[in-house]
Amino acid sequence: MTHRTRPNGSEQALDVAYDTALLDLDGVVYAGGDAIAHAVESLAAAHEQGMRLAYVTNNAARTPQTVAEHLTRLGVPAAAGDVITSAQAVARLIADQVPAGAKVLAVGGEGLIAALRERGLVPVESAEDGPAAAVQGYSPELRWAQLAEMAYAVNAGVPWFASNTDLTIPSGRGIAPGNGAAVEVVRIATGATPQVAGKPLPPMHRETVIRTGARRPLVVGDRLDTDIEGAFAGGVDALLVLTGVTTPAALLAAEPRHRPTYVGADLRDLLRAQPEVADAADGAFGCGGWTASAGADELVLDGAGDPLDGLRALCAAAWSAAGEGTCRLDGGKALSRLGW
Numbered sequence: 001m002t003h004r005t006r007p008n009g010s011e012q013a014l015d016v017a018y019d020t021a022l023l024d025l026d027g028v029v030y031a032g033g034d035a036i037a038h039a040v041e042s043l044a045a046a047h048e049q050g051m052r053l054a055y056v057t058n059n060a061a062r063t064p065q066t067v068a069e070h071l072t073r074l075g076v077p078a079a080a081g082d083v084i085t086s087a088q089a090v091a092r093l094i095a096d097q098v099p100a101g102a103k104v105l106a107v108g109g110e111g112l113i114a115a116l117r118e119r120g121l122v123p124v125e126s127a128e129d130g131p132a133a134a135v136q137g138y139s140p141e142l143r144w145a146q147l148a149e150m151a152y153a154v155n156a157g158v159p160w161f162a163s164n165t166d167l168t169i170p171s172g173r174g175i176a177p178g179n180g181a182a183v184e185v186v187r188i189a190t191g192a193t194p195q196v197a198g199k200p201l202p203p204m205h206r207e208t209v210i211r212t213g214a215r216r217p218l219v220v221g222d223r224l225d226t227d228i229e230g231a232f233a234g235g236v237d238a239l240l241v242l243t244g245v246t247t248p249a250a251l252l253a254a255e256p257r258h259r260p261t262y263v264g265a266d267l268r269d270l271l272r273a274q275p276e277v278a279d280a281a282d283g284a285f286g287c288g289g290w291t292a293s294a295g296a297d298e299l300v301l302d303g304a305g306d307p308l309d310g311l312r313a314l315c316a317a318a319w320s321a322a323g324e325g326t327c328r329l330d331g332g333k334a335l336s337r338l339g340w
Contacts, residue, residue, distance in 0.1 A: 003256035003324050006285065006316035007263045009276030014239060014262065014269070015046040020214035021270060022236075024199075025057040025067070027222035027244020028267070029076060032172020036243045040075040042267035047077045049271075054212045056219075058198040058226060060087035060137030060163035060179070061109030081211070086163040086198030087115035087137050089207035093197045094161055095119040098132040105129070105153050107146040107182075108137025112163060127153035136186065136194070137163035138179035147182060151189040160186070164198025166226060170244050200230030220270065222246055224258035237261040239269060248311055248340045252299070252318040252331045259319055265308050275309060277316045285316035294321035294329055301334035310338045 010017050023029060029039050047053055055067065055078060062070075064083035071078035087108070094104060094116070104116055106123040112135065113123045124131055127149050134153040154160045165180035183194060197203040208214075217236050221227020222244025231238035240246060240260035251263065262274050280286040284293035288309025291302045294317045301310055314334055318327035 003319075004259040004261070005320045006277040007312045008237075008261045008274065010262070010274040013271055013273050014218060015049050015051040015271055017216075018051070018218035018237070019216045020052040020054055020212055020218070021046060022054050022056045022208055022212070022214065022217050022219045024219075024221040024223070024227050024244075025055055026059060027170040028220060028241055029055070029071070030074065031170050031244070033070070034172055035074045035076070036266065038266045038268045039243075042270055043076050046270050052212070052214070053077060053082060054208065054214070055083045056199070056204070056208050057083070058086045058164035058166050058179075058204075059169065060085055060090070060112045060115070060198075061139050062111045063114045064088075064111075066110070084204075084208050084211050085111055085115065086204055087112040088118070088211075089204045090135055090137070090161050090163045090197035091115035091119045091121065092207060093195060093203045094133050094135060095121060097159065102132035103129055105131040105134040105149060105158065106137070107139070107142070107150050108135070108163065108179075109139040109141075112137035112139075125149065127156060127158070131158055133161060134158045135161040135163070136179060136183055138169065138182075142182055147185050147189075150186050154186060154190040154192050160190075160192055160194040162194040162196045162198075164204075164226075165194075165196050166198070166223075168245065170222075175245070199226040200228075200233050202233065205230060205234040220267070224250065224254055224260075228254075228260045229257050231260075232257045239264050241266050241269065243267075248335050248338070249331060251311070252314055252335075253322075253326050253328075254319070255322075255326050256324055259315075263308065263312055263315060275312065277312050285313045285320070287313040287316070292317040292334065294318070298330040298332075299327075299334045301337055307338040307340075310334075311340075
């Protein structure tokens with residue numbers, strides 16, 4: 001696949017150009033349970049325009065019904081069938097490899113338990129229950145004894161699965177440890193490596209396609225290493241919003257598989273056409289009122305206007321300079337001009 005050297009433009013608003021938005025939740029729609037600014041009204045407008053909204057999350061703790069009820073309380077249009085979780089993806093992955101009705105040692109939240117039962121599997125709590133597989137999913141109530149049971153099972157040779165391996169998860173109070181942190185505990189205790197279902201890996205993309213039937217999907221996310229990489233692996237376009245984990249500095253340093261098709265401040269960009277990043281004089285790149293270029297040891301930004309246009313121009317300068325690698329030019333001064 002040819003590596004991306006600049007964000008794309010779109011003459012049409014994205015909610016018109018694509019039939020389905022595959023939306024991450026944490027850091028995109030809400031943080032710590034509260035709606036992110038502009039998310040509710042933007043999603044309602046996209047829905048009214050005829051865009052299907054599907055909520056695709058690596059968080060395996062809650063059931064789709066619970067997630068949909070939460071979204072509805074926030075004012076976001078959602079039904080249980082619109083929610084796809086890494087718990088559903090890992091349950092299908094397990095069901096494809098163990099006998100029907102098999103016992104599965106499950107460490108995680110209600111969402112993981114419900115997903116296993118949906119596939120006809122029987123969740124158990126102890127390595128002594130004879131499980132055919134063992135699976136970890138995120139739970140804010142995780143207990144140390146549960147990690148010990150997982151380690152006992154994996155050390156005994158039971159096949160090990162994980163809903164996802166996100167090391168962190170955004171919350172209303174900041175960044176907290178994610179399921180990947182708990183997976184690392186078991187990895188240290190066992191030396192084993194789990195099969196992983198969640199973004200950016202193929203099982204999650206497969207689950208999303210099966211459940212949504214999207215023809216022209218647009219991934220919308222806040223993380224380069226899950227949302228954007230997952231879109232890259234699946235060969236679909238992606239909008240990165242800067243309301244969650246990814247910082248502008250990290251975006252400039254993105255390697256090819258982490259470079260989004262579009263860059264937006266928040267979900268209002270789902271309703272907007274996207275400006276072109278054009279070639280300017282002397283190898284520079286222009287967007288809006290800004291011009292960006294790669295200097296000897298830093299990124300250079302000139303002009304004025306919408307800071308997001310400046311960031312798009314900087315992305316083009318950084319990604320073009322990096323080629324298939326990571327841009328190591330200092331972008332601090334340029335980002336400071338944009339308020340970051």
